Amino acid sequence: MSSPVNIPFQSFISIDRDSSTSIYLQITFQFINAIQRGYLPTGLKLPGSRTLSELLGVHRKTIIAVYEELDAQGWVQIHSNRGTFILDKEPEKIKIKSSESLQLYSYPRQTGFSFNKTNILDNPYEYGDFLYRWNDGTPDYRVTQIETFTKFYSASLKRKQNQKKWAYSKEEGSIYFRKQLSNYLNLTRGLHISDKNILITRGVDASIYIISQILLEKGDKVVVAETSYFAINMIFQKNGAQILTIPIDKYGIQVDKLRELCEHTTIRALYLTPHNHYPTTVTLSGSRRMELLQLADEFGFVILEDDYDYEFQYDKNTTLPIASADTNGMVVYVGSFGKTLPPGFRTGFVVAPENLIYEMRKYLGIIDREGDIMMEQVLGELIEEGEIHRHLKKSIKIYQQRRNNFANILKETFGNDINYQIPTGGLAYWIEWQKSVNLLKISQECVKYNLLIPRTLLYQNKSITAMRIGFGHLTTEEMKNSIEILSKSIVSISTSH
Structure with a gap:
């Protein structure tokens, strides 16, 4: 031995x-x-x-x-x-192995048992260490007033009267924040709600997931626009829903096509982003909004209204959500609060009649009962003190200027080779190419020049060649440099054939 x-x-x-x-x-x-x-x-x-x-x-x-x-x-x-x-x-x-053959094994890489797997929820996003990285429209956290929010958070933590709110309670999250948020939404979005009509979540995707758990059963039909947000579609499909699509034009989804669909099949829900349709940025017209409410009443389907970037509006004539005109409880309104704030301050919410909110809180109580009490307290104080309004006003000026700069750079670089409309809100452009180009090859070529254009931004089939490009996170110099890389890559691909 x-x-x-x-x-x-x-x-x-x-x-x-x-x-x-x-x-x-x-x-x-x-x-x-x-x-x-x-x-x-x-x-x-x-x-x-x-x-x-x-x-x-x-x-x-x-x-x-x-x-x-x-x-x-x-x-x-x-x-x-x-x-x-x-x-x-x-x-x-027992014979002992030689010291050279002995090794201390690491934690098991795989389970010793089987479990259900899903391809539907595979992460579709691309990441990498690049000088420039485009996205579908996110804010630039470099322009946020982090010092101001840090002071609010620090002061709230030190305030003795807030410390009793840290304890566990029978309520999910902060009642104070829900009351402040309901006042804020009533003021900015024309709603008529109380804190009992709000569910606080970690974001829009989490909101849709909880809603789907309650409203959808296997085989239910959910209608979306022909081009729509892939991540939300994944959630619907994971819950067993069947996705149906309807066309979209410059006025939003074609409601007459929706009526034709409703007349020969049962629709459970319609998901749409009416303020700035994802990905095309088209705003749903006022007349079609009213038609949708009438159709929902007539055929009994739920309208899931996702106002993911309502805070970013640049025109004086503000378009209110469909939920603001809903009198029969057919709209479930989903949104994101604090999108202009640093990432940790952002939160999602659902607005719906009390009976649905009551049921959704049961599900939220399982996965996120307490929420972030202190953060919600701070967000409530930011609303009550008017800091949110002041910050949003400053931010909108910056993003509006970036929107205009991006339009000028696109025009100077591509001229009539592309077609686009300057968006009235949001943080992204929808760009359509007038000539035949291979967007996937172009994006691969851009990588050589340190620009990542994720595949999720590319929309190309027999009838469309388009790209959704976010501008909010880019300075003017970053816009110019990255657009120059795109132009150079297009030329490189064209000359190689």
Whole structure:
């Protein structure tokens, strides 16, 4: 039998003398881990207490305590005058591996059991370390007044009267925030709601997921526009829904086509982004909004209205949500609050009649009962103090200027080769190419010049060649440089054929 001294005990036993866990327990736990993972095979004779104490640099009594603990737990067996062995009935018959072949295995890479897998929810986003990275329209957190919000948060934490709100309660989240948010939404979006009509979530996707759990059953038909937000469609499909599509034009979804669909099939829900349709940025006309409400009443389907970027409006004539004109409880309104704030301050919400909110809170209570109480407290104070209005007013000026700059750069670079409309809201452009180009190859070429254009921004089939490009996160210089890369890549692809 090979000598136990040849086993490199120092390679799997590490002692932290600053730890609150006693040294003998640290060594014991690491011995157990090594036995479980096969590093120390059954039948192995361990070194004597004096030898191992010298190897590990600890007192001999510590090793004696380790061996006694392992013996008490049934991991080793101590034989008087013979030594200590990894527990086995006949240790002398076990052959020990050479020290060169021994290895401490890491945590298992795969489960030892089967489970259900889904391809529907695979992450479609692309990431990478590039100088320029386009997205579908996100704010630039470099322009947020982080110092202001930090002061609000710090002051709220120190305020003694807020500390009692940290305790668990029967309510999900902060009632104070829901009251402030309901006032804010009534003022800015023409709603007529109270805190009882609001559910606070982690974001729009989370809101849609909870709604789908309650409203949809397997086989239910959900209508979306022909081009729509893929991530939300994934949620519907994961819940067993069948996706149906209707065309869209410059006035939004074609309501007459929706009526034709409703007349020969049962529709459970219509999902749309009427303020700035995703991805084309088209605004649904006022007359079609009223027609949709009439159709929902007539055929009994739910309108899921997603106002993901309502806060970004540049024209004086503000278009109110469909939910503001709903009198029969057919609209479930979903949105995002604080999108101009730093990432950690953003939150999602659902507005609906009380009976649906009551049911949704049951689901929220399972996955996120308490929410972020302190953050919600701070957001409520930002609303009550008027800081949200002041910050949004400053931000809109910056993003409106960026929108205009982006339009000028597009025109100077591509002229009549592309078609686009300057969006009245939101943080993205919808650009259609007038000539035949291969967008996927162009995006691959852009990577060579340090520009990432994710595939999720590309829309190309027999009838359309288009791209959704966000401008909010780009400075003027970043716009010019990245558009120049796009132009250079298009030329490179064209000349190579």
